[in-house]
Amino acid sequence: MALDDLPDEHEQSEKVLDWLRNNAFGLIGGLVLGLSIIGGWKWWQNHAHQQRLQVAEEFRGVQEGIEAGELEQATSRAAGLKNNVYAALAALDIAKAQVDAGDRDAAIATLRGVGSREPAIDAVVRQRLARLLIDAGNADEAVALLSAADDAASLETRGDARFALGEGDAARDDYSAALRQLDVAAPQRQLLELKLAEVGGQPEASEAQS
Known part of the structure; x- marks a missing residue:
């Protein structure tokens, strides 16, 4: 190829600009989509983190109610727990407190209401409920x-x-x-x-x- 055939800098610049004009929409769209995905993922992570903090705070409130002997208050707060695992753990603690307070029937009712989908927790709930049922005849x-x-x-x-x-x-x-x-x-x-x-x-x- 002769030197005269090589595109000069102006021609190269024009080709680059033409390419950018033809592909600008796709580039911008891809950039916006990428930023949206990143922003959405960060929002979701923050939202999930806030939910976990809220559930942990509610569970701590249940524990404080039990420790203070306010079982009705603890039961009421436990009813608001949306997290399945925390709700089951709260029910187990409330049932134990009810047994310690001499209210076996209330403890049975509490454990009957547990709907855990965690096999390990479900096994503990069934076992404790069964023991109370044996005691109740x-x-x-x-x-x-x-x-x-x-x-x-x-x-x-x-x-x-x-x-x-x-x-x-x-x-x-x-x-x-x-x-x-x-x-x-x-x-x-x-x-x-x-x-x-x-x-x-x-x-x-x-x-x-x-």
């Missing part, structure tokens, strides 16, 4: 509540319910299943072994040596 309902139990504490509680119903064989099965999940050094193991012995069972050899 509704062991059959406790058994139904724990029909799908698979953790040691819930299996033990279901065994207690079946023992209360006079179902020794079924209670023995639950106690044995619970023992199989416990380490030999588990603090609750000794009591569970006593319960098993009371219904005519004994730890399997593998359990006793685990």
Whole structure:
């Protein structure tokens, strides 16, 4: 290519300007879209953070009400918790305070109202509710509540319910299943072994040596 064929600086500038004119709308649109996405994401992060702070503040208010013995106030504040996990934890604390105050029926009602979608929390709620139902003479309902139990504490509680119903064989099965999940050094193991012995069972050899 001859030197005369090379575009001079003016021609190059004109080509760049033409390209910018033809693509300016797309460039600006892309820039605006990018800035909108970034701004929207930051807004959402800030909004979510503010919501978490608000829920934590409401939960702290529930705790303060319980500590002050104002259970009605604590229950009222807990009803406003929109966060599923915090609402379930608040209900557990309120139910414990109600039991400590001698109001078992209120505690049962509180735990019945928990709608946790967290498996771990749901298991604790069911177990505590089942124990209260056994104490209230509704062991059959406790058994139904724990029909799908698979953790040691819930299996033990279901065994207690079946023992209360006079179902020794079924209670023995639950106690044995619970023992199989416990380490030999588990603090609750000794009591569970006593319960098993009371219904005519004994730890399997593998359990006793685990």
